[in-house]
Amino acid sequence: xxxxxxxxxxxxxxxxxxxxxxxxxxxxxxxxxxxxxxxxxxxxxxxxxxxxxxxxxxxxxxxxxxxxxxxxxxxxxxxxxxxxxxxxxxxxxxxxxxxxxxxxxxxxxxxxxxxxxxxxxxxxxxxxxxxxxxxxxxxxxxxxxxxxxxxxxxxxxxxxxxxxxxxxxxxxxxxxxxxxxxxxxxxxxxxxxxxxxxxxxxxxxxxxxxxxxxxxxxxxxxxxxxxxxxxxxxxxxxxxxxxxxxxxxxxxxxxxxxxxxxxxxxxxxxxxxxxxxxxxxxxxxxxxxxxxxxxxxxxxxxxxxxxxxxxxxxxxxxxxxxxxxxxxx
Numbered sequence: 277x278x279x280x281x282x283x284x285x286x287x288x289x290x291x292x293x294x295x296x297x298x299x300x301x302x303x304x305x306x307x308x309x310x311x312x313x314x315x316x317x318x319x320x321x322x323x324x325x326x327x328x329x330x331x332x333x334x335x336x337x338x339x340x341x342x343x344x345x346x347x348x349x350x351x352x353x354x355x356x357x358x359x360x361x362x363x364x365x366x367x368x369x370x371x372x373x374x375x376x377x378x379x380x381x382x383x384x385x386x387x388x389x390x391x392x393x394x395x396x397x398x399x400x401x402x403x404x405x406x407x408x409x410x411x412x413x414x415x416x417x418x419x420x421x422x423x424x425x426x427x428x429x430x431x432x433x434x435x436x437x438x439x440x441x442x443x444x445x446x447x448x449x450x451x452x453x454x455x456x457x458x459x460x461x462x463x464x465x466x467x468x469x470x471x472x473x474x475x476x477x478x479x480x481x482x483x484x485x486x487x488x489x490x491x492x493x494x495x496x497x498x499x500x501x502x503x504x505x506x507x508x509x510x511x512x513x514x515x516x517x518x519x520x521x522x523x524x525x526x527x528x529x530x531x532x533x534x535x536x537x538x539x540x541x542x543x544x545x546x547x548x549x550x551x552x553x554x555x556x557x558x559x560x561x562x563x564x565x566x567x568x569x570x571x572x573x574x575x576x577x578x579x580x581x582x583x584x585x586x587x588x589x590x591x592x593x594x595x596x597x598x599x600x601x602x603x604x605x
Contacts, residue, residue, distance in 0.1 A: 284596050284597075285579065287582070291475065301332055303370070303510060305337070306343070308348050317576065323362050324605060333505050333554060334372075366482065371435045374396065375395075415465060424478070426501070428462075470500065504551045508530075525540060
């Protein structure tokens with residue numbers, strides 16, 4: 277579509293710096309084939325929002341093989357370097373950031389076997405951390421005088437990577453995420469990361485998958501955060517026109533979730549709701565080669581989050597969505 281679907285969230289935050297702003301994106305799914313025009317447009321959009329911080333909620337790459345080639349890795353790092361010149365960039369890892377293609381893998385008809393094995397992204401994280409103003413938050417925190425940003429890593433085990441003898445998900449056999457593993461991983465954290473947080477700083481947790489973020493047991497661990505920033509669900513692959521008129525959290529489909537999944541889209545309407553679920557930069561990842569041409573039918577999803585001292589927002593937040601042509605930027 278050569279346009280953005282940009283959602284701006286403005287909330288009352290009298291304890292925080294007035295006008296404190298975050299630019300939000302997710303699910304870039306970088307591959308060598310991703311359009312330079314899209315990447316440049318996202319840079320311009322980020323610059324035009326004048327953010328204090330840029331938050332990215334996972335799946336920066338489609339799989340680790342896509343940055344195995346040094347020229348591809350340099351292209352991605354050059355883009356992030358430019359992004360870091362706008363504002364501090366804070367990244368949480370997603371499931372695709374752990375994927376490595378199986379050697380000599382050939383997809384068999386009607387097979388649900390995964391084409392990836394999990395691998396810790398040592399080199400990718402090291403390359404990010406070499407950049408000025410770019411930080412991978414892997415169960416760790418970025419903190420300054422205005423913000424407390426926590427990045428929580430959901431492991432391949434949480435995504436049940438080894439379920440059913442490495443057989444993956446399909447529409448008929450949707451995948452599941454393991455709440456008990458997420459609770460276990462939260463419990464293993466140094467609780468100083470998520471307890472007794474600074475009261476006069478904006479507190480945000482970046483967590484790739486939103487599936488269990490409204491679960492009471494999960495929320496108990498994360499109760500001190502103002503907002504959760506997530507992606508993963510690709511806005512439920514809901515076409516733009518339908519997305520404008522259907523105001524609930526259901527999608528049509530989502531990665532490994534089957535048909536009409538819940539928690540696919542943001543549905544914040546009032547103060548007190550915390551979960552901001554971002555659509556994707558790349559709605560159809562390149563691993564779905566049959567459908568990748570459909571990306572032309574979807575916008576690039578971006579968002580901004582701002583705290584304001586304006587008292588009218590104490591009653592109801594200001595939330596607006598609009599289509600913005602790449603040419604307008």
